[in-house]
Amino acid sequence: MPKAEEYTYRVFWSAEDEAYLATIAEFPRLSSIESTQAQALAGAVELVRFILGEMEKDQQEPPLPLAQKVYSGEIRLRMPKEVHRRVACEAAEQGVSLNQLLVSRI
16 A cells, blocks of 8 residues: 555645645545645645545555556657648658657647
8 A cells, every 4th residue: 555655746825715735646636725835735645644544444446656657658649630740840840750849849
């Protein structure tokens, strides 16, 4: 079972809430809102710790932390034919492969 600290957290200021919001990439429906960044992060970690405990009780498999996932380095991308033509032309004009152009844009 992964530890709560192994998950991916993001803390940012929410002007709408006038507070700091912490989100968890692997648990997109969970968040913690607090008056300081540290409190928001601590609240999110505690929330994940609680959820992991509940999942363990229910014998559910928790999501794998992003840092533990293995990526192939490959991705299939579908796009309209006209967009494909346009970026292929741009890549040719720049003297790079279509893959190099798209990776540079990411």
